[in-house]
Amino acid sequence: MHFVLVSGLLGVGKTTVILNMMDTLYENKGHRIMVIENDFGNKGIDGEVMRKYGMDVQELKGGCICCTLKTGLIDTVRVIQANMDPDLIIVEPTGIADPEIIINSVQDCSGIEIDRLSTIIVVDAERFAKTWKMFERPLRNQLKVADLVLINKMDTVSESELKDIEERIISIGYEGPVKAVQADKGINMEHIMELFE
Secondary structure: OEEEEEEOOOOOOHHHHHHHHHHHHHHHOOOOEEEEEEEOOOOOHHHHHHHHOOOOEEEEEOOOOOOOOHHHHHHHHHHHHHHHOOOEEEEEOOOOOOHHHHHHHHHOOOOOOOOEEEEEEEEEOOOHHHHHHHHHHHHHHHHOOOOEEEEEOHHHOOHHHHHHHHHHHHHOOOOOOEEEOEHHHOEOHHHHHHHHO
């Protein structure tokens, strides 16, 4: 099973990225996919949206996966693997989650068989400078475990601003691919498929 974590701070477009991925992975590759969405509030709007597209969604409510619901996530993954045997589990944690804690929890857990683990970190091009000032530490924590960084909402900034964002991401020691995308229009989203080759 391929475990894919799609992480990023609040409002960066994680759900849109996942919805865009689903079309290619399900329609073109025939993967059996399960989405686990961690909604911080009482109502999982994103889950309702995903169900409209015929996706299976398991929502974990009431807190962050990496803290109060760490056990809940592990139990959910075990049940999904035992009962549904998907090719792919996509986890969308809350924006405040530390992806490294999630990754370590899943990797170190008995009863879960993961053949491959990938982490996609999504950042918001339009709000990147402000986000960096306010949330530098959680953003660094997310970027240090990324296999792929997507700079979403590329249409909201200039080419030079995109270059500045990429340089800032690389300056903290990230050495993987950085791709500018517009997830809501599917622009440049084909780069994600490199993780599934």
